[in-house]
Amino acid sequence: MNLKNVQAIARKEYYHLIRDFRSLYLAFFIPLLLILLFGYALSLDVDDIRTVVVDHDQTPESRDFIRQLDASVYFLVIGYLTDTTALEHTIEQNRAILGIVIPPGWSANLKADRKSPLQVIIDGSDPNFAGSTRAFISAYISQTNQKALLQFLNRQGLQNIKTPVEGRIRVWFNEDLESRNFIVPGIIALIIMIVGALLTSLVIAREYENGTMETIRSLPVQATEFLLGKAVPYFLIALVDVLVAILMGQVLFGVVMKSSFWLMIAASCVYLGVALCVGLLISALTKSQLVANQMAILVTYLPSLLLSNFVFPKENMPAVLKMITYLIPATYYIDILNGLYLRNLSLTYLWPGFLVLLLMFFLLSLLNVVILKKEGL
Amino acid sequence: MSWLRIRELVRKEFIQLFRDKKNRPLLVIAPLVQLIVFGYVVTTDVRDIRVGLIDQSRTPESRRLIQAIDANHTFRITHYLNSPAELDRLLLERRIDLGVIIPPDISSKIHKRETAEIQILADGSMSNMASIRISYTMVLLEQFNAELLRELYRKRIDYGEIDGRIRTWYNPNLDSQYFYVPGIVAFLVMLLSLLFTSMAIVREKESGTMEQLMVTPLRPSELILGKTIPFIIISQAQMVLVIVFAILWFKIPMVGNAFLLLAATFIFLISTLGIGLFISTVSKTQQQAMMTNFFFILPFFMLSGFVFPIANMPTVVQWLTYLNPLQYFLVIVRGIFLKGTGLGVLWPQLLGLAILGLLVFPAAVNRFRTRVD
Numbered sequence: 001m002n003l004k005n006v007q008a009i010a011r012k013e014y015y016h017l018i019r020d021f022r023s024l025y026l027a028f029f030i031p032l033l034l035i036l037l038f039g040y041a042l043s044l045d046v047d048d049i050r051t052v053v054v055d056h057d058q059t060p061e062s063r064d065f066i067r068q069l070d071a072s073v074y075f076l077v078i079g080y081l082t083d084t085t086a087l088e089h090t091i092e093q094n095r096a097i098l099g100i101v102i103p104p105g106w107s108a109n110l111k112a113d114r115k116s117p118l119q120v121i122i123d124g125s126d127p128n129f130a131g132s133t134r135a136f137i138s139a140y141i142s143q144t145n146q147k148a149l150l151q152f153l154n155r156q157g158l159q160n161i162k163t164p165v166e167g168r169i170r171v172w173f174n175e176d177l178e179s180r181n182f183i184v185p186g187i188i189a190l191i192i193m194i195v196g197a198l199l200t201s202l203v204i205a206r207e208y209e210n211g212t213m214e215t216i217r218s219l220p221v222q223a224t225e226f227l228l229g230k231a232v233p234y235f236l237i238a239l240v241d242v243l244v245a246i247l248m249g250q251v252l253f254g255v256v257m258k259s260s261f262w263l264m265i266a267a268s269c270v271y272l273g274v275a276l277c278v279g280l281l282i283s284a285l286t287k288s289q290l291v292a293n294q295m296a297i298l299v300t301y302l303p304s305l306l307l308s309n310f311v312f313p314k315e316n317m318p319a320v321l322k323m324i325t326y327l328i329p330a331t332y333y334i335d336i337l338n339g340l341y342l343r344n345l346s347l348t349y350l351w352p353g354f355l356v357l358l359l360m361f362f363l364l365s366l367l368n369v370v371i372l373k374k375e376g377l
Numbered sequence: 378m379s380w381l382r383i384r385e386l387v388r389k390e391f392i393q394l395f396r397d398k399k400n401r402p403l404l405v406i407a408p409l410v411q412l413i414v415f416g417y418v419v420t421t422d423v424r425d426i427r428v429g430l431i432d433q434s435r436t437p438e439s440r441r442l443i444q445a446i447d448a449n450h451t452f453r454i455t456h457y458l459n460s461p462a463e464l465d466r467l468l469l470e471r472r473i474d475l476g477v478i479i480p481p482d483i484s485s486k487i488h489k490r491e492t493a494e495i496q497i498l499a500d501g502s503m504s505n506m507a508s509i510r511i512s513y514t515m516v517l518l519e520q521f522n523a524e525l526l527r528e529l530y531r532k533r534i535d536y537g538e539i540d541g542r543i544r545t546w547y548n549p550n551l552d553s554q555y556f557y558v559p560g561i562v563a564f565l566v567m568l569l570s571l572l573f574t575s576m577a578i579v580r581e582k583e584s585g586t587m588e589q590l591m592v593t594p595l596r597p598s599e600l601i602l603g604k605t606i607p608f609i610i611i612s613q614a615q616m617v618l619v620i621v622f623a624i625l626w627f628k629i630p631m632v633g634n635a636f637l638l639l640a641a642t643f644i645f646l647i648s649t650l651g652i653g654l655f656i657s658t659v660s661k662t663q664q665q666a667m668m669t670n671f672f673f674i675l676p677f678f679m680l681s682g683f684v685f686p687i688a689n690m691p692t693v694v695q696w697l698t699y700l701n702p703l704q705y706f707l708v709i710v711r712g713i714f715l716k717g718t719g720l721g722v723l724w725p726q727l728l729g730l731a732i733l734g735l736l737v738f739p740a741a742v743n744r745f746r747t748r749v750d
Contacts (some may be wrong), residue, residue, distance in 0.1 A: 003491075005576070006539055011698075020661070020662055020664065022659075022660070022665050022668070022669070023664050023665045023668050026665075026668035026669065026671070026672055029667065030668070030671055030672060030675065033675065033676065034578070034675065037592065037675075037676065037679050037680075039681070040691065040694070041679075041685075041690045041691060041694040042679055042685045042689075042690070043685070043689055044421070044504070044505040044685070045504055045505055045508070046508070046689075050688065069505065075748060081431055081485065091546065094688075094742050097688075103600045109443050109537065110538075111537060112537070113535050113536050113537050114535070114537060115535075115538050115540045115543055116537060116538070116539055117539075117540045117743060118378055118539050118541050118542065119541065119542055119544075120541050120542060120543040120544065121543075121544050121545075121546060122543060122544070122545045122546065123545075123547065124545035124546055124547050124548035124549060125546075125556060125711070125715070126546045126556055127420065127422065127551040127552065127553040127555070127556050128420065128422070128505075128553065129686055130420045130545055130548070130551055131421075131422055131423065131509065131551050132505065132508065132509055134543060134545065134551075135423070135508075135509040135512035135513055136508075136512055137514075137541065137543065138512065138516050138541065138543070139512035139513075139515045139516050139619060141541040142515070142519040142520065142538050143510060143515065143519065143522070144521060144539055145519065145538050145539055146523065148536055148537055148538065148539070149522075149523055149526060149536050149538070150438070150526075152537065153526065153530055153536075156530075161490065161526075161530070162490065162491060162492045163492055163522050163526075164487045164492065164493065164522055164525040164526065164529065165442070165483065165487070165492065165493050165494075165495050165512060165518060165521065165522060165525070166492050166494055166517065166518075167494075167497045167518045168494050168495065168497060169497045169511055169514065170496070170497065170498050170499070171498060171499045171501035171507065171511070172468060172498055172499065172500055172501060173468075173500055173502045174501035174502045174503075174507070175501060175503050176504075176506050177504040177508055178504055179503075179504045179505055181502075182502050182504065182550055192617075192668065194671065198667065198671070199664065199668070201665075202407050202663060202664045203664075204666065206662075206664070209580075209583070209584060210583070211715055219737075232477075233533055240561035249481075266396075275746055284422070286399055288397060288399065288400070289576070289663040289664070290397075290400070290573075290576050290577070290580060291397065291399045291400055291403060293548070293576065293663070293667050294407055294572070295403070297407075298403075298407050298410060298411070299501065299570075302411060302414065303414075306415065306418045306419070307414065307418060309449030311418060311420045311503075311684075312419055312421060313503065313506065315420075315424075315425055316420050317418055318417055318422060321414065321418060327708075329582055336565060338471075338502055341467075342502045343469055343502070345469060346527045349469060351471065352393070362385065362485065365743070367633055375726070
């Protein structure tokens with residue numbers, strides 16, 4: 001391999017990029033946009049669930065029940081209505097997710113030590129949101145019940161009764177339970193795929209489409225030199241993107257890496273290598289930019305978003321898709337990032353992920369070289 | 378304007394699209410693969426909580442608690458452990474979601490009528506799911522408490538218990554496919570129409586055949602129509618394909634009017650094709666066009682209410698969503714698909730789409746025309 005040749009190809013690709021000012025500009029701007037969107041606007045955490053209440057009971061007890069519900073971080077009472085039809089209307093029109101109807105005589109029943117029904121209506125159209133709502137309202141009701149039970153027992157003359165067991169819940173790794181703490185690292189994986197694989201998937205196809213592949217074949221350039229030269233500019237762009245993403249995550253959103261920064265850079269480089277290989281492979285195989293682009297979205301971008309255990313847990317997937325997640329490089333990279341960002345893990349825990357990514361990298365680059373050699377390079 | 382010339386251009390476009398053997402399967406397979414993967418994957422439902430458990434007490438009381446956890450169908454005890462260090466390790470390796478440590482004094486504390494503390498370690502890394510797991514754990518413990526109290530103090534206790542009768546509307550089983558599959562249909566139509574229009578036009582520029590088209594007697598308006606009609610046809614065909622597949626494969630009932638849906642798709646396509654045209658006027662290479670597409674597609678996707686509820690966004694961002702054609706189309710598709718809503722309810726969305734289309738498309742055509750001239 002001749003470094004001079006690599007340099008020449010890299011310079012050519014670099015000129016392509018520089019001349020194409022907007023591609024370059026977007027390669028930096030899209031990552032910024034993603035991080036900003038996820039940091040500021042998008043959250044998977046369910047809080048302030050919009051709640052409407054119909055209180056037919058109108059007693060201090062019922063008002064207290066609602067006041068405490070409102071005080072919890074999960075619920076936000078946005079309105080008190082007079083009848084159930086109005087409540088149903090509000091939910092139908094999507095203005096509230098949760099409706100609570102307290103029937104007349106509700107607290108009288110409670111005071112008389114009878115079971116007292118409470119109507120709870122959840123808008124289930126967004127199942128993820130509704131699932132959280134259901135869990136939170138169930139927990140709230142059972143908490144209130146436990147207090148009532150203790151009061152009841154104490155009223156029966158059994159003095160000073162305590163709950164038999166109490167859960168001391170401690171949350172690890174993401175102590176504040178903020179979704180951005182795991183989304184920002186995942187976004188880094190997505191950015192690397194967009195810049196590393198989507199952009200490069202057009203690079204060799206373009207040569208074929210414009211007929212310049214013939215020229216390159218006639219040059220004294222080897223397949224490895226050609227590939228390396230094509231990859232280097234994108235490698236550098238993506239690396240800058242990663243650094244910017246780390247910095248923005250930390251400065252703007254307080255998403256701080258708990259483990260080693262250099263380990264993160266090492267993992268990013270390996271994963272970036274894999275992404276570049278996939279992009280170039282698609283490019284060399286399809287030879288058409290339009291097809292390459294479609295293929296790249298299909299085999300790189302979407303799997304990295306959906307099948308990588310990023311937001312959607314693989315435990316919920318059907319067996320076939322679950323198996324596919326093990327073939328997706330992003331699965332390993334996101335796992336490593338999760339370890340570095342949240343769990344403060346070192347290489348002793350993370351080496352299997354590194355190993356798989358390295359293996360993928362070698363196999364894919366070998367495949368790339370073989371295919372280009374076949375094409376006469 | 379000559380229909381003959383437009384027809385020939387449309388024909389050329391189709392020949393070019395289908396001549397490439399690799400393109401043919403992509404037009405059909407790509408949307409279907411995306412539909413299937415999205416349909417199965419996009420859920421953050423908590424169905425299975427993996428628990429690692431340390432029983433330091435080994436008494437009837439601790440065994441009862443273990444039974445209570447085991448009997449709950451959401452919890453599954455995967456590991457019985459002896460030391461907290463093992464538990465930490467499993468949590469670090471993401472092999473369990475919850476660690477439960479039952480203290481040695483649970484039995485004595487319960488019998489002395491004091492409170493025994495159960496230590497619970499929750500993996501918070503996926504915060505949305507962790508909050509749900511914690512809520513479920515609290516409910517479980519409170520049920521266990523109620524049971525113990527009943528036994529400790531009386532055989533039957535009838536206290537004033539709130540009986541929460543929770544009903545979930547529209548989607549009682551919280552089946553995520555009902556919600557997401559129609560959404561994917563909308564997203565795919567946008568993705569394909571944007572990408573194909575812009576890249577197909579830029580391809581002509583890049584390979585220099587645009588010059589040739591311009592020396593033909595084709596007028597700019599004919600060129601635009603000839604370039605967009607194929608993609609309207611293809612997008613509508615893909616829409617039908619995807620809908621049929623959604624109904625047959627995912628068994629999503631199509632409650633509403635199919636013609637209304639196709640009409641809405643057409644209005645939606647006007648704005649996406651307008652954006653596609655616009656992208657083609659500002660891009661010189663296909664690489665540029667693709668990046669610019671992503672610049673539109675990503676915010677459209679994120680700010681559409683597809684995965685992230687719009688109500689959760691900051692107010693300023695909520696205003697921005699009014700500029701997003703996918704936001705309107707998503708409401709329409711979900712409404713027609715799941716609730717069978719008609720024009721009476723959906724007209725604001727259709728109007729919004731139409732206004733966006735009428736703003737974007739002529740502007741893009743104008744820009745395209747000046748570029749061609």
